[in-house]
Structures are given as structure tokens and as C-alpha cells.
Amino acid sequence: KQEVTQIPAALSVPEGENLVLNCSFTDSAIYNLQWFRQDPGKGLTSLLLIQSSQREQTSGRLNASLDKSSGRSTLYIAASQPGDSATYLCAVRPGRDDKIIFGKGTRLHILP
């Protein structure tokens, strides 16, 4: 059974720092992986999607990597800003028609 783990559960860093959020999954046979952002009390915003055949995806200051063989993905945020403060969720889709499986998220706080 696929399980998704995100460490750390919470993280506080000063503004301007580069940071890495981690996501690990137990079964390397995945279809794709998505990173989401959730502001308090709100829905989820899709940030990046990586197909199983890809190694990384970039959008602005965000870069997501995928290492299927080791069951890991990272979300790199460059030059962090207070507006980046949110919960970041990693989700794995085992197969094209399968439901996604979420990690518990990393709550990020950027200190002004």
C-alpha cells in the first residue's frame, strides 16, 4: 500500500532564504506526483506536476524534482518571501486512473 510522508511537518525560515521541502513514498511505481499549496482555511492550488518519466519541473521560483527509484521528491523554493507562507502538500498518483494519495503536508512560515 502506497504511503506518502512529508518531513518536516513544520518549518520556519527567514525571508530570502532558499529552502527544500521533502516528500517520500513507499512504492516507486507511480504515474505522477503533484505538489500543492494550501492557504489556511482554503482549497488546494496545484503548483507542479511531475510525470514518472520526468526528473524535474520548474515554475518561477519553484523547482520540483523526482527520484522514483529512491521514492523521493523535493520542492525547492528560491528566495523565499512572506507570501510563500502556507502548507505544502505532496500527492502521488499510483496509476493513470487511480486516486491520488496525500502526504500530511509541511506547514511553512517565512519570517519577515
Next chain:
Amino acid sequence: SAVISQKPSRDICQRGTSLTIQCQVDSQVTMMFWYRQQPGQSLTLIATANQGSEATYESGFVIDKFPISRPNLTFSTLTVSNMSPEDSSIYLCSVDKKGYNTEAFFGQGTRLTVV
């Protein structure tokens, strides 16, 4: 991509009452998903709603408590029935867009507080 409108965005309800949450998608989709997110927790799938058939509920969720409608390919409702304070959560609607990728999109969420 998909744009999902979810209403209401938040509500405060009395225990014993029911609340219906609406989800409208800007394009036709086969399946729509309803999630619950309890305070400080990750998302838990409640059910999958298919147009023209009954929803499929996950373990621990029943139709009497969470009836779902799916009248067409762009709209669904979730009702939280006979509410108690334990039902206080964020409820989220989601769809999968299939193409080159299968990508999940979410509505803005409904923040429910039961008093």
C-alpha cells in the same frame, strides 16, 4: 486546467441541521471527488461522484450522512446531514483532468463550523 467554483466558502451551522455544498466545474468531467479535511489534518476522501450513478463512498463514510448528487457532467453537491461539532472541517471538491497527464484540481473549499 480546470476552474472549480465551490459554494459556500464558509458557514456556521447549528447542530442537527444540514448543509449542502455545491461544486461547479468549467468543463465536463467524468468523476468528481469530495474530501474532508479536519483541523490540522490532511485530506480524507469521502466519496467519488459519477454522473448517472450512485456515488462510491470510502470506508467510514455513508450515504445517509453525506448524500451526494451528480445531475450532470459539470456539477455536484455534497450534503452534510444532521451535523455535530465533529463535522467541523474544510470540505473540498476535486476533479481529475485527463490528457497527456492526469492532474488533480481543487475548489476553494468550504469551511464548516458546527456549533
